[in-house]
Amino acid sequence: MAGEGEKKPVLEMVQADGADEGCVTFVLHDEDHTLGNSLRYMVMKNADVEFCGYSITHPSESKINFRIQTRGGIPATEPLRKGLNDLSDVCQHVLNTFQVRFCFRFNSN
Amino acid sequence: QQNVSININDLRTILYLYVRYDDTWDMQRFQKNFTMDIVDLDENCMEFDMVGIDAAIANAFRRILLAEVPTMAVEKVFIYNNTSIIQDEVLAHRLGLIPIKADPRLFEYRNAGEESGEDAGSEIDTIQLQLKVKCSRNPRASKDSSDPQELYLNHMVYSGDMKWMPIGNQADVFADANIGPVHDDILIAQLRPGQELDIIMHCVKGIGKDHAKFSPVATASYRLLPEITLLEPIEGEKAERLKRCFSRGVIHLEELNGKKVAMVVNSRLDTCSREVLRHDDLKNLVKLGRVRDHFIFTVESTGVLPPEVLVTEAIKVLMTKCQRFLNELDNTDME
Secondary structure, eight states: OTTOTTSOOOEEEEOOTTOOTTEEEEEEETOOHHHHHHHHHHHHTOTTEEEEEEEESOTTSOEEEEEEEESSSOOTHHHHHHHHHHHHHHHHHHHHHHHHHHHHHHHHO | OEEEEEOSSOEEEEEOOOTTOOOSOOHHHHHHHOEEEEEEEOSSEEEEEEESOOHHHHHHHHHHHHHTSOEEEEEEEEEEEEOSSSOHHHHHHHHHTSOEEOOGGGSOOOOTTOOOSGGGOOTTTOEEEEEEEEOEEOTTSOTTOOOHHHHEESOEEEGGGOEEEOOTTHHHHTSSSOOEESOSOOEEEEOOTTOEEEEEEEEEEEOTTTOGGGOOEEEEEEEEEEEEEESSOOBTHHHHHHHHHSOTTTEEEEEETTEEEEEEOOGGGOOOOOGGGGSTTTTTTEEEEEEEEEEEEEEEEOSSSOHHHHHHHHHHHHHHHHHHHHHHHHHHHHO
16 A cells, blocks of 8 residues: 555545445545435436435545445445446436427427 | 416416326337427527426536536635725635636636746646736826816726736637637725836636635526416406416407407416416416426526536536546546
């Protein structure tokens, strides 16, 4: 961990001892309900996920605890990765639709 | 599918349970059901609809528009001379809140923890502005006038008096864009003869989460589309009263077989005052609710960036957040 003293953590994983890889609490730094709620929605849409929730530990600290529990022994980083990718794809689609609509309106004026 | 029903005292969510309903994420289904429509667009204000998306994501866009789309604003105020009656800190606070017309995408964030001297800023992260006003007596005023407009010169300090001082290559890079306050007529301070202001300001890039002066929107909000269902035909005098219970243009009275029948024409115009629920004979004939996935956004910009640019930037901010954590996951996986 040499040289990492000055770097601020972005994402941490907290796992209970003895639990399998499927139950993990992620600590996302510098985040709040903006990403927390939308990411929770996307991860819950995953059929492999048994439990997903997030909480803000204290309003003075800008970090969220994001917990994922999967069924079937799937490592918890997978639904998280899929949720992030799906959310990114949703944003891309919204952006494309908006730009198409805007060009349509702009050209018709 | 869920519906929100509006009652006299509360809002109830009615859940329809579908057996074997597959709620898994399906990108094709989302793309098929998702539409957007730009209803109203002018220089500073935009109203658009988003249909087929969930509240979590629509709210994320709203929160980002308010707090995480960056802008430029005055951060450091170097007061060389302030003999006005406005205190230094009050003056500095007012200057910070003035919207600055500079495209924040062309600037970088300033590194935190630099020394607070004037040389800390460079041309890629700082805009320098100067405010130098001295109030004097008007020699040409008439003897017995009492109008300050006539008696004094430069007694009102407006944001239009803030002049841009280009640093480094900014004069070439931003030759066309005249950098300065968005509005010229914001009153900053009032002076009397002998008082003067001599101030240099540094503008930096920031986000609304840090300080509200960096927020690019006057406000950004959304509401759900109201849904008004008439449970049985309403005609005659009742229809007239029903029409008065809603905002203008929502209910239209059609002539059918010589009688006036009420029809819901445009529920979007309704402000949901629930007036109809106060009438005992009308309240059971109408079902009020909201369409859960139809969001009517209103974005009003302060003038820094046009509202459509703000919306695209907000969507990109959310994508950047996802990307940041994806990269972090990949990095930890490789270790």
